[in-house]
Amino acid sequence: MRLGKVVRSNSHCDYVVQVDDALEVKNPPSPEDYGFGSFVKLESNQRHWAVGLVYNSQILNPMFPNAGPRLSSQPDPYFSPDLQNEVRTLLSVILIGALDEERSCGWQGIPRVVVPVNTPVFRMSQEEILRFHLNPQGQTQFSYYGLLLSSGGNFANHLVYQVLNDIIPMFSDPAQRRALQILSKELAWKITVGAIRR
Secondary structure, three states: EEEEEEEEEEEEOEEEEEEEEOOOOOOOOOHHHHHHOOOEEOOOOOOEEEEEEEEEEEEEOOOOOOOOOOOOOOOOEEEEEEEEOOEEEEEEEEEEEEEOOOOEEEEOOOOOOOOOOEEEEEEHHHHHHHOOOOOOOOOOOOOHHHHHHHHHHOOOOOOHHHHHHHHHHHHOOOHHHHHHHHHHOOOHHHHHHHHHHH
């Protein structure tokens, strides 16, 4: 499912995606399609660019700071401006790697290339997410853990915890699941202790 397009970047691996609305597409995505911790892929018809995670969102409403004169509540039959809805939803996406289509696995880390503006962004399927977390030998990989903690913003710990709980049920190998569950429990403890210390 297409979510929107790249409109700018804040750093080499931190991109801003503008979500499609009803004025741009016939069936715009629902809020559940681009929730916190959603896996997305940035790709066009010509090329797959990167895999990313939604780690923040903003609602941009240009009318909010407007303190100018307002239109009267009574409609004027001779003057009816055609106002467009300019409210936008922006997603902050951290790039965490790419899909290797040839070997049916994932490459995890900071992508070397710069993703162009207007590149379409899609929500990833469960099969694609699972493939991204497998190395060429078919073993589980989660090597973008440190990248999320350092670049995931104020919600970095919560983001990693959310991702772990999403991907653990995908793996059938008990040893792989156990390793990720241990990491998840340690992170849950860290989040709890951090909240208590505040």
